[in-house]
Amino acid sequence: MPRDPQFSSQGKTLFVDLERRETHSAYTPLGVTRTLLGGRGANMYYLYRLLDETLTPLDPNIPMIFGSGLLTGLVPSAARGNLTSWSPESGVLLDANAGDYFPSFLRMNGFDHIVLYGRAPQWTLIVIREGVVSLEDAAPYVGMDNIDMREAIARDLGGTWKRNLAMANITRAGENGVLTAGVMAGPKAIYARGGPGAKMGSLRLKGIVTIAQTHEFETSQPYKPFNRVIAQKLLGTSVVKNALSKTGTPFLYKPSRLLGAMGTKNNQETTWTDALDAERFDPYRPGMEGCFRCPVNCRPLNDLHKATPDKYDQGDGPEYVTLGKFGPNLGIDSVESVIRLNNICNDLGLDTASTGSALGWAFELFQRGIITTADTGGIQLHWGDAATVAQLLFMTAAREGFGNVLADSTRAIEKGHYPAEARKYCIAVKGLGQSDPHDARILKAFALGLAVATRGMDHLRNRVTLEINARINDNPAFKTELYGGPVSAEPTSYVDKERAVRVCEDIYAVGDSVGMCRFTTKLFNSPSLPGIEEFRDQLSNVTGLEFTNQELEQCGLNVMGVERLINHRLGVRRKDDTLPDRWFDEPNPSGPYKGEKIDRQEFDAMLTRFYEISRLTSEGVPEESWRKELVGALGA
Amino acid sequence: MITVNFPAVLHDVAGPSIVVRESVSTVGQLIAALDRLKPGLAKELDDPLYNIAVNDEILLHAVDSRTVKDGDIVEVIPSMAGG
Numbered sequence A: 001m002p003r004d005p006q007f008s009s010q011g012k013t014l015f016v017d018l019e020r021r022e023t024h025s026a027y028t029p030l031g032v033t034r035t036l037l038g039g040r041g042a043n044m045y046y047l048y049r050l051l052d053e054t055l056t057p058l059d060p061n062i063p064m065i066f067g068s069g070l071l072t073g074l075v076p077s078a079a080r081g082n083l084t085s086w087s088p089e090s091g092v093l094l095d096a097n098a099g100d101y102f103p104s105f106l107r108m109n110g111f112d113h114i115v116l117y118g119r120a121p122q123w124t125l126i127v128i129r130e131g132v133v134s135l136e137d138a139a140p141y142v143g144m145d146n147i148d149m150r151e152a153i154a155r156d157l158g159g160t161w162k163r164n165l166a167m168a169n170i171t172r173a174g175e176n177g178v179l180t181a182g183v184m185a186g187p188k189a190i191y192a193r194g195g196p197g198a199k200m201g202s203l204r205l206k207g208i209v210t211i212a213q214t215h216e217f218e219t220s221q222p223y224k225p226f227n228r229v230i231a232q233k234l235l236g237t238s239v240v241k242n243a244l245s246k247t248g249t250p251f252l253y254k255p256s257r258l259l260g261a262m263g264t265k266n267n268q269e270t271t272w273t274d275a276l277d278a279e280r281f282d283p284y285r286p287g288m289e290g291c292f293r294c295p296v297n298c299r300p301l302n303d304l305h306k307a308t309p310d311k312y313d314q315g316d317g318p319e320y321v322t323l324g325k326f327g328p329n330l331g332i333d334s335v336e337s338v339i340r341l342n343n344i345c346n347d348l349g350l351d352t353a354s355t356g357s358a359l360g361w362a363f364e365l366f367q368r369g370i371i372t373t374a375d376t377g378g379i380q381l382h383w384g385d386a387a388t389v390a391q392l393l394f395m396t397a398a399r400e401g402f403g404n405v406l407a408d409s410t411r412a413i414e415k416g417h418y419p420a421e422a423r424k425y426c427i428a429v430k431g432l433g434q435s436d437p438h439d440a441r442i443l444k445a446f447a448l449g450l451a452v453a454t455r456g457m458d459h460l461r462n463r464v465t466l467e468i469n470a471r472i473n474d475n476p477a478f479k480t481e482l483y484g485g486p487v488s489a490e491p492t493s494y495v496d497k498e499r500a501v502r503v504c505e506d507i508y509a510v511g512d513s514v515g516m517c518r519f520t521t522k523l524f525n526s527p528s529l530p531g532i533e534e535f536r537d538q539l540s541n542v543t544g545l546e547f548t549n550q551e552l553e554q555c556g557l558n559v560m561g562v563e564r565l566i567n568h569r570l571g572v573r574r575k576d577d578t579l580p581d582r583w584f585d586e587p588n589p590s591g592p593y594k595g596e597k598i599d600r601q602e603f604d605a606m607l608t609r610f611y612e613i614s615r616l617t618s619e620g621v622p623e624e625s626w627r628k629e630l631v632g633a634l635g636a
Numbered sequence B: 001m002i003t004v005n006f007p008a009v010l011h012d013v014a015g016p017s018i019v020v021r022e023s024v025s026t027v028g029q030l031i032a033a034l035d036r037l038k039p040g041l042a043k044e045l046d047d048p049l050y051n052i053a054v055n056d057e058i059l060l061h062a063v064d065s066r067t068v069k070d071g072d073i074v075e076v077i078p079s080m081a082g083g
Helices: A030-036 A039-050 A102-108 A146-157 A196-202 A224-236 A238-244 A249-259 A278-284 A320-326 A335-348 A352-367 A386-398 A420-425 A444-452 A476-483 A497-514 A532-543 A549-569 A581-585 A600-613 A624-633 B008-014 B027-037 B041-045
Strands: A012-017 A022-026 A064-068 A081-086 A093-098 A111-117 A124-129 A132-137 A165-169 A205-211 A299-303 A314-316 B002-005 B017-020 B050-054 B057-059 B073-078
Touching (some): A064 A102, A102 A165, A146 A205, A146 A335, A224 A238, A249 A320, A249 B057, A320 A352, A335 A352, A352 A386, B008 B041, B017 B027
Parallel strands (some): A012 A111
Antiparallel strands (some): A012 A022, A064 A081, B002 B017
C-alpha cells in the first residue's frame, strides 16, 4: 500500500493489531479510490482483501473497519462514516453508518480509515490525540453504558464534545456480545445495523476517542465557495426547511399509518393510532441538534418534563424508525413511553431497529403460544406493555434471563431458543430484522429494495422514497428524468420499479462513500437535494480527482458489486434476495390498499430485471467481465 | 362544503384549515378554489413534500382527478423518509 497521500486531503488508514498492541498506517491506493471512492466504498476494499470466510464473524482475525467519506468533515451535511465487517447478527455483510462528530473528527486527526483486528489482552481504549495513537487501559470504563461513559471520558481525558472531542464506543451490550448492540457515536448516533457492538466487544475494544482541534484541510482547490452553494441548496429545499429542521423524521408516521403501511404488532396489522403523529411530540421537543458542520439540525431533543427527572426522562430523538419499532410494532400508543424507551436504547447502545424487531417477533410468538412463560422466565409478553419492554431492554443488554434470547436476535432458532416454526413470523431478510416499520406489501419498489439490500432488510441502502410522492408520480416526464427511464406511477405496480431501485442504490452508495447524510442526498427525501453533480464538483475541488457523472454512478454500482462479491463468499445467493413470507402470503389487512400483497411470480420477474440492469448474474453476483474488472481494481 | 386541514408548517400561509364553499368535484378544482381564497397557496402546495388525503385516504397518484364531494375532509400531509 502507498506510503504517501494519493490526492489532496487524503488521510491515512490506521491498522491496529489489538492482540499485539501494534499499529501502522498507509494510504488507500488511488485505483481503489477511483473505483470505490472512500468511506463505505473503500471499507469494502479492506474487507474484501482481509476477509477469511473460513472463520466466524466474531473471530478476532475478521477485521472491523471504520471509514469516513472523501468529503466528510468538509462539506455541509457530509458528516458520515461507515463501519464494516462480517455481521455476527445476520451472517452476511455488516455495514453500518453514523454521523454526529466521530467520522469528521477522525479525519481531523489525519485518518480516513481504521482497520481493527486481534483480541486485546485486556479491555482497551484507543486514544488518538492530534494524530498520535495510543492504546490505553479501558478497565475504568468496563460496565459503563453510553451516558456514564461519555461523562467519564470527558472528565478523564479532557476536551469538549462537539468542539474537539468525539468517541465511538460500546456499552455493556457490546461487552456482552448482544447481537443487536451497536457502536455509539454520540448521545444517540449509532453505528447500528448488524451487531457491530458485539463485534467490537469481541476484540475487547471499549472505545476509540479522538481529540484534536478542528481545522480546514489542504485541498486541491478552494472548496468553501461551493460549500455555500450546497448549503443554500440544502436549506432551500422544502423538506429540509419545513420538515427535517423543524420536527425531524417522525413526520413519516402519519402518511404510513394512513396508507395502511405501518408495520404494527410485528406486521400482523398495518395501521395504528393517531396518538403517535409527529405533532404529538411537539410538547416534548425543547430543541433540535445536528451533526458536525451540518446546517440542517434534524435531530429532535426530548424532555418528558418530569419534576425529578431520571436519566431516561431527557435525551435525543426519537427518529421515525424508533417511533415505529417501539410504537406500533409493539402495540404501544403512548408518546411518553416511546420517548423513554428511545432514551433507554440510546444509553444501552441497542440498535432500535434490530432490538425492536427481536421484541416484535417474540411478542407474536408469545401471542401464538409458540413460546410461553416457561420460555420467558415467567414474563408475560403482551402488546402495549411498555414497562415490560423497558425491563426486557435491560435484560437484553445484560443477557439475563429471556434477555439472553432477545440478545441473539434473528439467530434465536439457530441457538435453540425458539422452535423452527417460529421462522415464519420473523420479519427479516438475510438474517437482519427490518430497519424501519414500513410494511411494503403495497409499495413494490420499497419491497424490492428491502429484498436486494446487501446488508439485509434495510431501507437506507436503496429506498425509492419518492414512490409515495404524488407530485412526482403525477409528473411522468420528470419522473422519467429522475430515474433515467419510465417508472410506473402506481405504487402497487411492478412495472419498471427495478430501474428506480437501481438509481437510488447507486446514488446512495456514492453518498455514503463521500460521507453525505442520506436524509440530504438527492432522491431519498427530495429530487432537489445535492446529488451526483454536486459530489462531482466538490470532489474535484477537495481531492483534485476528476470524475464524470457516469464514472461516479459507476462507482456506486461498483460498491454494490463488491458487497455482493463479499456476500457471495459468505454464502448469499439469489434465494436470499427475498422478503418475509408474510408479505407474500398474507394480504394487507387495512387501509386504501387492503388486500394487497406481494405476488411471488411478479416479484421474481422484477428481481430478474433488477439483476439484468445491475450487470448481475442469475445468482446475483457481478457478471464475469465486470467481476474481473472489480477484482483487478481490488488488487486481489 | 369541503374542509381542508393544513400541517403546522403551512399555518403561516393557510392557517390550520380552510372551508371551501365553492362547488368543486375534483382535487384539482379544489386546489384552484383554495388559490382563489388564498392567492399563492396552489404554488405552495405544488411541492413534493406534500401529499393529500381525502377522508384519511392518502393519495399517491392521479391526485388532481380524484373526485371530492360535499362534506369531505381533505388534509395536506408532509411526507418524507426517515432513518
